[in-house]
Structure formats: structure tokens, C-alpha cells
Amino acid sequence: MTxxxxxxxxxxxxxxxxxxxxxxxxxxxxxxxxxxxxxxxALRGVTAEFEVGVTVLxxxxxxxxxxxxxxxGAILAPTTGAVLWRGRPVDEAPVAYRDVVGYLPQxxxxxEEMSSGRFLSYIAALKGIPxxxxxxxxxEVLRLVGLEGEAVGRPCRTLSHGQVRRLGLAxxxxxxxxxxxxxxxxxxxxxxxxxxLLELVRTHGVGKVVILSTHTLADAGQVADRIACLDNGRLTxxxxxxxxxxxxxxxxxEGIVTREEGAVLQSLTGTAVTERVPVGEDLLRIRLVxxxxxxxxxxxxxIPRTGGNLVSRCRLRGGLAQAEPGLEDAYVYHRLASxxxxxxxxxxGTVR
Numbered sequence: 001m002t003x004x005x006x007x008x009x010x011x012x013x014x015x016x017x018x019x020x021x022x023x024x025x026x027x028x029x030x031x032x033x034x035x036x037x038x039x040x041x042a043l044r045g046v047t048a049e050f051e052v053g054v055t056v057l058x059x060x061x062x063x064x065x066x067x068x069x070x071x072x073g074a075i076l077a078p079t080t081g082a083v084l085w086r087g088r089p090v091d092e093a094p095v096a097y098r099d100v101v102g103y104l105p106q107x108x109x110x111x112e113e114m115s116s117g118r119f120l121s122y123i124a125a126l127k128g129i130p131x132x133x134x135x136x137x138x139x140e141v142l143r144l145v146g147l148e149g150e151a152v153g154r155p156c157r158t159l160s161h162g163q164v165r166r167l168g169l170a171x172x173x174x175x176x177x178x179x180x181x182x183x184x185x186x187x188x189x190x191x192x193x194x195x196x197l198l199e200l201v202r203t204h205g206v207g208k209v210v211i212l213s214t215h216t217l218a219d220a221g222q223v224a225d226r227i228a229c230l231d232n233g234r235l236t237x238x239x240x241x242x243x244x245x246x247x248x249x250x251x252x253x254e255g256i257v258t259r260e261e262g263a264v265l266q267s268l269t270g271t272a273v274t275e276r277v278p279v280g281e282d283l284l285r286i287r288l289v290x291x292x293x294x295x296x297x298x299x300x301x302x303i304p305r306t307g308g309n310l311v312s313r314c315r316l317r318g319g320l321a322q323a324e325p326g327l328e329d330a331y332v333y334h335r336l337a338s339x340x341x342x343x344x345x346x347x348x349g350t351v352r
Contacts, residue, residue: 023178023209024086026050026072032080033067033233042067043078044233050179050209053225054201055238057213058331063230065213066106069181072211073103099128102177106184106213108168112157116147116167119156123171141170144204146196162193169197173204180205182212186219198222217328224327229334236338241327248325248333254287255320262286270294272332287323289332 027049034041043064050072057065070076072083074094082089090097110119120138129137142152145166151159159167165185172180182201186194201210202223211228214220220227227244229237237244254275257265262284266273271294275287325333 023052023207025052026179026209027084028068028072028081029084030081031068031071031078031083033064033071033076034079041079041233043071046081046230046233046235048228048235048238050211051226052207052209054205054210054212054223055226055228056220056224057211057228057230058215058217058220059230061215062232064233065230066183068230069103069183069211069213072179073101073181074098075103099175100178101181102172102175102179103181104165104168104172104183104185106187108164108171110156110164110167110171113155115153115155116142116159116170117152119167120171120174124174127175129175137174141173144173145170145200162189162197165189165193165197166200169200178208180208180210182210184213184215186214186216194219195222217331221327227327227331229331231335231338237334244334245325245327245330248289248330250322251291251333252287252289252323252325252329253320254285254323256283257286257320258282259284268294270336272336274328274332286320287329288320289325289329289336291333291336 029047031043031046032041033043046064046068057068059065067076071078074083074090074097077091082091084090085097085100110116111122114122117138120141121134124134124138125131142148147163147166147170151163156164156167165187169182169185172182180201185201186197189197198219199222201212205223210223212223224241226240227237228235239247256279259282262273262276265271265286265288268290270291271288273286273288275285277285279285323329
């Protein structure tokens with residue numbers, strides 16, 4: 001009999017070398033989803049192939065991230081299109097597909113009166129993991145996510161928010177899934193706890209297809225192999241992280257300007273200010289992303305194409321120098337280039 005933990009009847013809970021047993025890639029084709037009574041569809045013609053590694057979904061509220069994850073988990077049916085697994089639509093064999101999927105919803109809540117260990121044993125039974133393997137697998141995933149000792153025996157209602165999110169990751173890992181879907185896994189967790197949880201995702205996502213949604217670009221920077229951008233239900237980008245960031249090369253500028261100059265820069269069409277830090281009574285250190293043609297090179301300095309007064313004052317200060325793009329810069333540049341950026345300043349690290 002095949003073990004549902006990993007498909008290996010001899011070694012429960014131990015994954016074979018993924019390079020010798022490649023994980024199939026889930027493919028979505030022309031996915032659309034319209035909820036009853038909604039004015040606009042939640043997803044519009046999404047087509048993508050998700051590779052082994054961590055793909056991070058980013059996009060503003062209402063972009064369709066949760067809807068896409070729920071459809072990928074065979075929890076929600078699309079209105080149009082299909083999810084393919086091993087070349088077949090998953091709705092032809094949804095139970096078999098769910099056997100290889102682990103899912104952490106954003107609103108994960110365990111049964112309050114159960115202990116962590118008992119809750120995971122219950123979920124293991126629902127997932128069809130053979131009873132003889134359950135105690136060992138429960139102990140293993142609790143250890144993997146750092147929930148050991150007295151926390152295991154306490155009622156779930158007594159766990160901290162961070163511990164509940166760790167428990168949610170543990171239940172998603174129970175069946176050693178080939179596809180791991182994580183919806184805002186670090187939501188509401190303190191900075192140290194977020195880094196720990198992201199490290200768990202990075203470590204225990206090896207050899208899996210991991211698709212993670214987040215509003216926090218700093219989180220994406222910790223784990224992303226690829227970036228997928230959703231906006232208004234459409235997939236506007238899916239690229240390796242290096243290529244995604246590289247597209248913004250030469251489009252990021254920074255320097256010292258007056259507050260008046262900063263206000264003008266912020267108002268320019270084709271630019272987005274991502275950082276404004278006071279450095280004096282009337283001075284700001286500013287960082288902005290600009291579309292091609294919005295800036296000009298002058299004596300080695302980058303000067304925005306705007307009124308003469310602003311240009312001359314920037315020249316006296318040496319202009320705005322080019323800076324290496326980061327993930328946040330690349331995301332803002334992508335939204336500017338695709339025409340989806342709202343054109344207002346946002347706090348660094350926050351997806352609008």
C-alpha cells in the first residue's frame with residue numbers, strides 16, 4: 001500500500017531526492033472567477049505554469065490572490081478555465097489532487113479546545129494518512145515548525161498568534177505535499193517571528209511547488225524564487241526574481257532635494273516616490289522610480305524632465321543619482337509600466 005505521507009511505503013515521512021522524482025507543475029489555463037452578485041470578476045483569464053521553488057504572489061487588496069490560491073487548492077471551482085495536474089484537469093480527480101496539496105488559509109483557526117497534537121492527529125485522519133504513521137508524522141511536523149514542549153499539550157485557544165500560524169503551517173505540511181499553498185502566512189506576526197516562519201518556508205519548501213501570497217515585499221524578498229503580480233484579477237507578470245528586478249535597472253533614482261522639489265517630483269506623471277526621509281529643516285532624501293523618458297542625463301546626473309526652476313536647483317545639488325533597484329522598486333516600476341500604479345506615495349515595503 002502506498003503511504004499518503006510521501007508515496008513511499010518503506011520510509012514514512014521521508015521524501016526521496018526530488019531530483020530523481022520530479023514534481024509535476026500545476027498549470028492554470030484561462031482561469032476566470034466571478035462571484036455571485038459581484039460587479040467585476042475576481043480573476044480574468046489567468047494562465048500560468050508554477051515551477052518547483054517559491055513563487056510569491058503580490059498585488060493590492062482585491063487583486064485575486066486568495067481566489068487564485070483557493071482554486072489551486074481545489075477548494076473553489078473556477079467559473080471558466082481549468083487547473084491542470086499531470087496534464088489533466090483537477091476537477092476530474094479532485095480527491096487525488098488534494099492528496100498532494102497542503103494549504104494554509106489566511107484565516108486559519110484550529111479547534112480551540114483541542115491541543116496542537118490532537119488537532120494535527122485529527123487533520124491527519126482527514127487527509128487519509130495511515131493511522132500507524134500519524135503519531136510520528138505529527139511529532140515531526142511539530143518539531144519542524146518549532147512547536148514542541150508544553151505548547152503541544154495546551155488548548156489551541158491559549159496559543160499566541162505566531163504559534164497558531166506555525167500550527168497552520170504544520171497542518172499544511174502533514175501529508176508532505178508536492179504543492180504548498182500559503183495565504184499571507186506571516187500576517188499579524190512580529191518581525192522576529194516572521195523571519196523564523198519564512199525560513200521554515202524556505203527550508204521545508206525544497207523540492208515542492210510553493211505559492212505564497214503576501215502584502216509585504218520584505219517577506220517576498222526573503223523567500224521568492226519567482227514573482228507573480230496580480231492586479232484587478234489579471235496576472236500582469238510572472239518572472240524569475242532576478243529578471244523581475246533587472247527590468248527596473250536604470251529606472252531608480254535617489255538624492256537630496258528640498259521639500260518643494262520633492263512635492264513636484266511626486267506629482268510627475270510616470271514617477272513614483274518610494275522613500276522620503278527628512279535630512280534637514282527643508283531637505284529630504286528621496287528615492288523614486290521613473291519610466292523611460294521621464295528623466296534626462298545631465299553631466300552624469302539624472303534630472304527629471306520638468307520645469308526649469310526644479311532642474312536648475314537639482315543641478316546645484318548634483319541631481320538624482322541612479323541607484324540599484326530592489327524588489328520594491330521593481331514592483332513599483334512594473335505597476336508604472338503596466339499602467340496599474342495609482343500614482344501616490346506608499347509606505348516602503350507595502351503593496352498597494
